[in-house]
Amino acid sequence: xxxxxxxxxxxxxxxxxxxxxxxxxxxxxxxxxxxxxxxxxxxxxxxxxxxxxxxxxxxxxxxxxxxxxxxxxxxxxxxxxxxxxxxxxxxxxxxxxxxxxxxxxxxxxxxxxxxxxxxxxxxxxxxxxxxxxxxxxxxxxxxxxxxxxxxxxxxxxxxxxxxxxxxxxxxxxxxxxxxxxxxxxxxxxxxxxxxxxxxxxxxxxxxxxxxxxxxxxxxxxxxxxxxxxxxxxxxxxxxxxxxxxxxxxxxxxxxxxxxxxxxxxxxxxxxxxxxxxxxxxxxxxxxxxxxxxxxxxxxxxxxxxxxxxxxxxxxxxxxxxxxxxxxxxxxxxxxxxxxxxxxxxxxxxxxxxxxxxxxxxxxxxxxxxxxxxxxxxxxxxxxxxxxxxxxxxxxxxxxxxxxxxxxxxxxxxxxxxxxxxxxxxxxxxxxxxxxxxxxxxxxxxxxxxxxxxxxxxxxxxxxxxxxxxxxxxxxxxxxxxxxxxxxxxxxxxxxxxx
Numbered sequence: 001x002x003x004x005x006x007x008x009x010x011x012x013x014x015x016x017x018x019x020x021x022x023x024x025x026x027x028x029x030x031x032x033x034x035x036x037x038x039x040x041x042x043x044x045x046x047x048x049x050x051x052x053x054x055x056x057x058x059x060x061x062x063x064x065x066x067x068x069x070x071x072x073x074x075x076x077x078x079x080x081x082x083x084x085x086x087x088x089x090x091x092x093x094x095x096x097x098x099x100x101x102x103x104x105x106x107x108x109x110x111x112x113x114x115x116x117x118x119x120x121x122x123x124x125x126x127x128x129x130x131x132x133x134x135x136x137x138x139x140x141x142x143x144x145x146x147x148x149x150x151x152x153x154x155x156x157x158x159x160x161x162x163x164x165x166x167x168x169x170x171x172x173x174x175x176x177x178x179x180x181x182x183x184x185x186x187x188x189x190x191x192x193x194x195x196x197x198x199x200x201x202x203x204x205x206x207x208x209x210x211x212x213x214x215x216x217x218x219x220x221x222x223x224x225x226x227x228x229x230x231x232x233x234x235x236x237x238x239x240x241x242x243x244x245x246x247x248x249x250x251x252x253x254x255x256x257x258x259x260x261x262x263x264x265x266x267x268x269x270x271x272x273x274x275x276x277x278x279x280x281x282x283x284x285x286x287x288x289x290x291x292x293x294x295x296x297x298x299x300x301x302x303x304x305x306x307x308x309x310x311x312x313x314x315x316x317x318x319x320x321x322x323x324x325x326x327x328x329x330x331x332x333x334x335x336x337x338x339x340x341x342x343x344x345x346x347x348x349x350x351x352x353x354x355x356x357x358x359x360x361x362x363x364x365x366x367x368x369x370x371x372x373x374x375x376x377x378x379x380x381x382x383x384x385x386x387x388x389x390x391x392x393x394x395x396x397x398x399x400x401x402x403x404x405x406x407x408x409x410x411x412x413x414x415x416x417x418x419x420x421x422x423x424x425x426x427x428x429x430x431x432x433x434x435x436x437x438x439x440x441x442x443x444x445x446x447x448x449x450x451x452x453x454x455x456x457x458x459x460x461x462x463x464x465x466x467x468x469x470x471x472x473x474x475x476x477x478x479x480x481x482x483x484x485x486x487x488x489x490x491x492x493x494x495x496x497x498x
Contacts, residue, residue, distance in 0.1 A: 070107035070118030239361035301333035
């Protein structure tokens with residue numbers, strides 16, 4: 001293939017307005033280079049440049065070096081600090097792992113209020129008989145580095161030495177203006193270099209509301225590309241990318257999940273266990289409509305939250321707790337059609353939804369427990385609960401502060417899988433929420449038994465053990481039915497049951 005010249009055409013490029021912190025950082029790095037006489041050209045690459053051009057703030061600063069490794073430059077920074085009587089910075093080295101498509105060693109250190117990554121410009125070459133196309137790394141030119149990046153909108157540089165934006169592919173600025181996600185090289189080459197880029201394409205298209213280039217979409221559906229995603233990319237990286245789609249900056253999970261389904265990528269991300277069971281340990285396979293239903297459930301959840309409060313789906317407006325609840329809502333809805341399925345692990349049944357979150361996506365075990373063992377297990381109880389203070393109170397005590405999510409997931413089940421109209425389901429769960437408020441049942445899970453275990457043992461002459469637990473549950477039910485009753489009233493009731 002004929003290569004472009006590394007000398008760029010005379011493009012009309014925008015200028016960037018730096019924040020005071022950015023200007024101070026860049027001046028410091030240039031001073032390190034000047035005083036050490038390294039003769040480097042320092043550039044910021046990738047997302048920071050893209051976001052600045054889009055008018056968005058960004059603290060994701062990656063410095064690329066033309067003729068020095070990141071680790072060597074980090075050492076120069078610390079030498080400079082020592083010579084100026086300043087404290088040194090600890091340096092983290094992220095090793096290259098070509099088998100997992102992580103091709104470059106990166107040095108990272110905290111400078112000022114943020115973490116900065118240092119890495120050299122890269123060129124990649126492949127052995128002719130390399131079955132998996134794992135590249136060997138060499139120092140490269142800016143063009144070679146830009147061409148090996150995932151997308152043209154991420155291939156732009158900001159040259160610290162000249163203070164200018166550089167577009168070596170001659171496509172990045174135009175694609176950013178046109179709202180297009182396109183690869184610098186032929187998409188198959190780019191995706192096989194690092195198959196995680198398949199998911200990154202979806203994330204960027206959904207996040208920025210950009211279109212996917214036609215040549216890219218044709219490659220997304222290729223079996224060899226999907227196979228590379230399954231085999232070459234660690235599940236941790238897949239889980240992290242999905243988290244970005246669900247709750248990352250300016251995330252639009254409805255669009256992201258729709259794109260995953262459109263290109264047949266749902267099972268590459270939410271990879272179910274290979275041996276599914278259901279019912280009485282009967283072998284099972286997922287129906288053909290599973291992923292279509294999955295996305296329909298996710299879209300219904302997203303629409304429900306948006307109708308309730310537009311800020312409920314604006315990830316940039318959420319605090320950490322709200323982001324976590326939003327993530328649980330979207331995961332629970334997405335995995336709702338898989339609720340009946342399980343797998344045996346160490347001879348014990350584990351719900352498929354738990355397996356997917358914990359093992360396929362490597363997300364927190366607590367999230368897997370909450371989604372699989374609390375929320376999805378509570379769908380039927382919430383669908384069938386009667387508006388009685390005892391019944392609702394006991395149900396809320398089982399699920400705790402996840403009850404509102406449980407109600408939302410039950411609504412999604414009714415409207416998507418259960419054939420209930422949106423209006424009817426909305427009225428049903430609005431009535432439940434109103435009942436919880438009117439009956440003062442919010443945080444009922446914090447209600448303490450009016451008679452504790454020692455009281456029950458002494459006053460009912462119970463032996464220590466399971467019988468005490470049973471009586472405590474009956475005491476709670478009595479308290480829910482008679483919120484003004486005294487301990488003596490409760491005791492009399494329990495004695496009447498003996």
